[in-house]
Amino acid sequence: MDYFIGIDGGGTKTAFTLYDENANVLDQIVLPSCHVLQTSKDQAIEILKQGVMTVLPDSVANDHVYIGCGLAGYGNDATLRKEIESRVAESFQGMHYRIANDAQIGLLGALEGSEGIFVIAGTGSMGLSYQNGQFKRVGGWGYTLGDEGSAYWLAKQLLQEYTKQVDGRKPRTALVDVLKNTCDLEDDYDIISFVNTKLANKRDHIASLAPIVYQLAQEDHDLAALEIYAKLAEELSSLIHSLAKDFNHPVHVSYTGGVWKGLSFIRPYLTLDDNVHLCAPKHDPCYGAYLLAKQLKDNRS
Template identity: 35%
Template sequence: MRWLGVDGGGTKTTFSVFDEHMNQVATNNLPTCHIGQVGEEGMRDVLRSGIDWAVRDGCLGEAWGIGFGLAGYGNEHHSRASIESVCESVSNGHPYVLMSDLKAGCVAALGLEDGVVIVAGTGSAALGMRGGRELRCGGWGFQIGDEGSGWWMGRRLLEAFSRESDGRRPQAAVHRLVREHLSLENDYDLIALRRTTLAGRTEVAALAPLVFEAAADGDKEARRILNDAAVSDAEMAATIVSELFSDDPEVRTSYIGGTFRGGNGAILDLLRAGLLPQTCKLVPPAYGPDAGACLVLRDSIGRGGNDACHRPYERYEP
């Protein structure tokens, strides 16, 4: 049996076909299917397009199931019901599991094992799983929190640029790189850009790589941003460890998101340098986020048969 993993984030939707041993055999990226951004019909269109691709070019074969890990599948009742209805319709009778993209990514990173996962991409959160218990920390969204995320780093970069521009800090790599990247003729042109081309969280998050570049060039403001990001990541993990794993001598701790790839793993180096609780064993993700819901589906079919899988994974999804 083969598996189609759908990782629907706020920026793009990844469709990946896995064989019976969970080896990825094909993958394809389409625009975001986030219901809050494209609506119910837009979400349906993206998911159908991806499934059509998988059937046509992804080598699914005859027997296959779908693992949906979708952003926006949270606690808000109306959106949950709409997403469930869409997934039911596009699955076309194939067994499927539906969960949040956060849950799917964490399940994948831990390979169905217990532990903690720190997520820091465009947004940020952490999730701990131990037996039947789960605990989430962070994930309040960019208007409230998302500390340590790509968006948060991009916003902090623009703040640092303003301080270097007007003399509150010495001008260094942040000032130079932002001017070059945004083609600023006048530093104050940034104000207008912030209302237009930099108005969305995705566009601001796309500035995060400049933080790593500026830090490598010795910019103190950029280094402070990286350190603060790592501290925020560690704080979320420590909160979960204290609640779920206070009696565990070793806690499997993994990570998801582009911020951990920046600067050759600069934030991971900071976490390893002593910011995480001593019991945390930092390990690379076992699988990519697109595999998470498929792992749960495969496990569920193995234990209970196909009929048990035509449903959302749980009634509560972080």
Template identity: 30%
Template structure:
């Protein structure tokens, strides 16, 4: 493309949404940040509003109109999982851009594209939620990402919920009181332990991202020797490794091939107890070649937009990113 040399990637997450725009050389020309675009938490109207804000901020920095964007990839949380909502998101993105040079997909693609530079292999996302995405010779696949109600194992939200469950066991004597108990009391300013119910489930209940942030309490308690907290992090590592192993089979990698495996999201990037245990589990299988992330997911989304621009976006569709 010549007249349209900007490529925008939108990495929607459970806590924030990053907009990264690059030129034809891959140089970052503009960035913007908004809150989460997880429509299940904030609703469609607010999701679209935040997408509009981000695109407008990018165009403002570059002094262009959306029509000057050569291609845009919207990586959105939970996209591909609701046959009613997906077309609405797709139409909203068309409306705010005013052209057809875009694709909506799941934000898992941004993590993979950034970590592996759009090359074949698997990426594990472990942030507010968790999911695995990979590609092999044009075939795409995912594992996990079923949401916080009955899935997202190994994610920050999952770790936090396991920690809250452990707190309840510590409180009523089903488990010995470890460091985690007092950490939660202090962090949530609990007058008594049962106040936790109101904080999590009451009229002014904590949101998804707020609950996920409590995972840090579990990590710090584990680092200070809380055996129950340590067990939660070990379990998280096993759950994330299981995603990689399952997806490797789905994508039909040959048994002898050591598949490039990378990661993104705060749990694996910022929690060494989880990352080191995860790395050991997958390395011991002999099935993977661990690869340090090349780029952040936001940049990955922009790289993916650039790739789509040069392939015409023809073989890519929302359904292609769902197994």
């Protein structure tokens, strides 16, 4: 019997799911991140080996194991790709494996292996399409150059709106008091030291403020929060339009990331062509990695 392992290795965790030939889930485990920029080579190898050995039944021959591995950082940087390939090769000796980017397995899982578009809006943002067996990406330039529509971008919009309302440059809404209460600020201007000191002006720390926009829209129907969602939808629409131009037939768009929790506030402002259809993800990224592993076996047969 052959076994298939789908691995989703992102910036916060590494998830392993064991499947049989018919995509039935046999076992799962979640371990710490093995991200190439966050772990040493030895740490990453230990995590990858531990995950595989934990989910596999005892006494399975390596030749009967097929692994699809989606890892963050496995992109256009040749140095990082080489380092990741070295780590994976040492982790899965004697097993059949295929490496992809974590965004690619996210798309394959969300669209069940079909062609289409995938939009990530988490701490960062990017768009990815899959057509004729090829992936194409837009966005994903990082928070200093882009990542429009991401949680970081959303939080920055919130903070900028706060400063404008405090100044009187824009009408004051519930946004100021909600942000002050959430961050435990006494004075309006305490936000400066809060961002620079408590949040250390770090991307992921600032991005953690993004859910406040959702709270304001959900609980207070705050006009400023809805304006921010309208701008966010414009940025996400831009990613989708850029990729949809390559399709001459109806295309499905799926998504992932915490920002999409506000879908009910984003959807009304998305400007999609008639042949572009937004759909909820069908499966998780591990399933997308399973499809890679299954394809690997089929190609060997």
